[in-house]
Amino acid sequence: MPLLRDGALVDDPWVTVDDGTQLPMDGPAIVSLERWQAHRDELLGRNAPLGIRLKSDQPPALIADDLDRFAVVALEFPVFRDGRAYSYARLLRERYGYRGEVRAVGEVLRDQFLFMLRCGFDALEVRDEKAVDQWREAVSEISVVYQPAADSQTPVWALRHRRSAAE
Amino acid sequence: MALQVVTANRIGDGTVVYLTRVGGWSERITDGEVSRSDEERDTLMAVAQATAEIPEVVEPYLIDVVEEAGVIRPVRYREAIRAQGPPVHPAFGQQAEEG
Amino acid sequence: MYRYDEYDQTLVDERVRQFRGQVARRLAGELTEDEFKPLRLMNGLYLQLHAYMLRVAIPYGLLSAVQMRKLAHIARRYDRGYGHFTTRQNIQYNWPKLEDTPDILAELASVEMHAIQTSGNSFRNTTTDQYAGVAADEIEDPRVYCEIIRQWSTLHPEFSFLPRKFKIAVTGAPNDRAAVRLHDIGLIMRRGDAGETGFEVIVGGGQGRTPFVGPTIREFLPKKHLLSYLEAIMRVYNQLGRRDNLFKARIKILVHEVGAEKITEMVEEEWRHIKDGALDLPKEEVERIRAHFAPPPYETLAAAQPAFEEKKRADGAFATWADTNVAAHKVPGYAIVNLSLKPVGGIPGDATADQMDAVADLAEHYSFGEIRVTHEQNLVLGDVRRTDLHALWRKLRDIGMATPNLGLISDIIACPGLDYCGLANARSIPVAQRISNRFADLKRQHDIGELKIKISGCINACGHHHVGHIGILGLDRKGEEYYQITLGGSADQDAAIGKIVGPAFSSEAVVDAVETVVNTYVELRQNGERFVDTYRRVGKEPFKERLYAAA
Incomplete structure (x- = not known):
């Protein structure tokens, strides 16, 4: 799957390793929560970056104490309507202070890009390469935000008074 | 084998339409092409799906009908209301044309 | 009322542009219906039985006269000359064309309105007391x-x-x-x-x-x-x-x-x-x-308005209306006026473009240019001088909005039902119309007193039947419309869910059944009891006995 990072298509150095499959000897690998929980020591003994993939019913609280072990947390959208991972992404960023990559995987549609960005996702596994243009449109379509989130956009209620204070 | 016709809503204005003999769409159910077998039904749905991809119509589906003296009527009252227009507004829908 | 600043305006303008692009992609075949559906729903656009339906947000039910005129204009230009006020204090149009909807949203944005989140799995319009602030x-x-x-x-x-x-x-x-x-x-x-x-x-x-x-x-x-x-x-x-x-x-x-x-x-x-x-x-x-939301510039008026009282004594019809549709205002000399969208035999919540324009004029003339939509599908002018009530009443009569039935048996909530709705199992509006006609006699309605009938055409309960004093739920029983009756619900501070009284009634029988329930109440009620008070005292049994006695 093509990977969008900060609005650009990038080569994805990560491989996602299914539970039944042997881990590659080296190279960055993303594993399931189940694998992490069952083979923690083995995984930590690998001399390569590690990522974890959470299903939509696996909140980041389950890995909160281990977050510094992971360079990537991939959050699944099994269907676009399942919006749990928006909360998970914000919790990772805002509650647990996670600074690594938060990646959206699964059914990731153009019209969700902006919401994902605002919730703290910085990488998206997208359907096809058209997503680059879609990204550009999607993140510039709506410039006004009414609420604080995990991104750096200032909600209008703050802008309003910043401006009037400056006047 | 129940008699069936394919219905949908036209994409641009949402009007209720029925798939006709020649593969077009009519606002009158009685213009609808009736399927009498599984093969005919599949053929009709394939034609309908193809026009939905253009897109000419939205979400085509099959409805059961009865045919009496060349007149086609839906079996379910939901579809009768769709075919006619809202009963509370006799001026709107097909019922207005026929009234 | 709240007015947009540049940020609010930018957001709705951007949203219109975004939706225009989405509709263009849909009409060009670049988006399938599956992909387009969540996008149109986020802008309140449904596909119903006969056509698309567009639901426009009226934040907490508050409208300016200018906005109301725009709603009238949209009804006339893009729809079929009417709109339907909903229990979410919104308005919906039953016949818009998909290709027109970006233009409709642009028209709305020009008066600080939108259709954002009037559908979909997100926050819907926040609602409030239609008398808020007054x-x-x-x-x-x-x-x-x-x-x-x-x-x-x-x-x-x-x-x-x-x-x-x-x-x-x-x-x-x-x-x-x-x-x-x-x-x-x-x-x-x-x-x-x-x-x-x-x-x-x-x-x-x-x-x-x-x-x-x-x-x-x-x-x-x-x-x-x-x-x-x-x-x-x-x-x-x-x-x-x-x-x-x-x-x-x-x-x-x-x-x-x-x-x-x-x-x-x-x-x-x-x-x-x-x-x-x-x-x-x-x-x-x-x-x-x-x-x-600062109070408008009220005049200092006396609480007692002899001229108003005199008009009431002189004109019985006016007095009935004033006693029924007018509520107490916090400022002396002012009143809250309910405009009934429930004329005898009418469609609950529907208003024509001409009525909307007339209401906008009346709001400007009598009520600081503001209108409220109620969750019970009526309209309100919130700030009317008591001395103006008689003149306003006459004008409301001219446009069919002075039916003195607020809170009475003909003030029915009904969902659109199977006349329009793709989800419905049965029609709601015709049942409301038949009940309204059956109890058309206003003297009888007033004798029955407060009685809230609420009708839904399916279990989604858009017509709030669970909380009707008498609730009616439409069912599809082997291809026929049937109606289940619940009793004793309430949406007020004493909120309660109604209880199913027994087996459902056919469409022909349901209005008779309602009348039986009402007659039973009239026989059983004790001094000053409302229907719901009597119900709470005696329970559903006496009603059930009467309803199913013959069976």
Whole structure:
């Protein structure tokens, strides 16, 4: 799957390793929560970056104490309507202070890009390469935000008074 | 084998339409092409799906009908209301044309 | 009322552009219906039985005359000359063309309106008391907080794909006119120990397939914490609300399955992390919004208005209307006027473009240019001088909006039902019309007294049948329309879910059945009892006996 990072298509150095499959000897690998929980020591003994993939019913609280072990947390959208991972992404960023990559995987549609960005996702596994243009449109379509989130956009209620204070 | 016709809503204005003999769409159910077998039904749905991809119509589906003296009527009252227009507004829908 | 600043305006303008692009992509075949559906739904555009339907947001039911004229214009130019006011205090159009909807949204944006989040699994229009800001029994104007919630909940990045739709209602008065206990979140303004105002927080009420009166999870929430507390509730729900079954996805099911105490714990725990943070609105922003709801320039008038009393004595029809459709205003010499959208035999909640224009004129002339939409599908002019009531009444009669039936048996809530709705099992509107015609005699209606009939065409309960004093639910029974009757529901401060009285009635029999229920009440009632009082005293048995005696 093509990977969008900060609005650009990038080569994805990560491989996602299914539970039944042997881990590659080296190279960055993303594993399931189940694998992490069952083979923690083995995984930590690998001399390569590690990522974890959470299903939509696996909140980041389950890995909160281990977050510094992971360079990537991939959050699944099994269907676009399942919006749990928006909360998970914000919790990772805002509650647990996670600074690594938060990646959206699964059914990731153009019209969700902006919401994902605002919730703290910085990488998206997208359907096809058209997503680059879609990204550009999607993140510039709506410039006004009414609420604080995990991104750096200032909600209008703050802008309003910043401006009037400056006047 | 129940008699069936394919219905949908036209994409641009949402009007209720029925798939006709020649593969077009009519606002009158009685213009609808009736399927009498599984093969005919599949053929009709394939034609309908193809026009939905253009897109000419939205979400085509099959409805059961009865045919009496060349007149086609839906079996379910939901579809009768769709075919006619809202009963509370006799001026709107097909019922207005026929009234 | 709240007026947009450049930021609010930018957002709705950008939204129109965005939707114009989406519609173009759809019509060009670049988007399939599956892909387009969630996008159109986020802008309130449905596909119903006969056509598309566009639901336009009327934030907490408040409209300016200018906006009302725009709604009339849209009805005339893009629809079929009428619109339908809904129980969410919104308006919907039944015949818009998809290709016209970007233009309609642009017209709306030109008067600070939109259709954002009038559908879809996100926050819906926040509703409130139609008498907000003018009610004599009010603690504080809830519209300030409705507007704060409106902004916070608009395009919320975390909560735009909730398990299911989410409805919030706020009231500032102890007499609940906004059905707050039947919402996903209900907020009641209360006074704290030091006399300061805040909110009682209710979570998990609702109707639909599994109706619940919502429990209170917090007796008192200081106002400054409103948004952080709401965000805490939403975060708990977004993570734990059921996504495996559409019919169990509302927060009421979560509250029911987990228990109110446990939900409270989880919300409070989440809140502990986010309170006193970025969600505390700056005081100057609250004050900026509050200023928009400052009282209009009322005249100093005497509480007693002899001329008004004289008109009442002289004109019985006027007196009946004034006693029924006019409510007490907090300012001496002023009144709140209800405009009935329930004429005898009419379609509940429908208004023609001409009526909308006329109401806009009347609002400008008599009520500082503002109109309110009620969840019971009527309109309100909130600030009318008592001395103007007679003149206003005559003009309302001319446009068919002076039926003196507020709260009476013909003031029926009805969903669009199978006349329009793709989800319905049975028609609702014709049942409402037949009941209205059966009880057309106003003297009889007034003798029966307060009696709220609410009709839904399917179990989704858009017609609020669970909380009707008499509720009617349409069913499809082997291809025929049948109607189940419930008794004893209430949407007020004494909220209750009605009880099914017995087997359903055929379409032919249902109006007779309603009349039997009413006659039974009239026979059983004791001094001054309303229908619902009698029901609560005697239970459903006497009604059941009469209804099914012959069977």
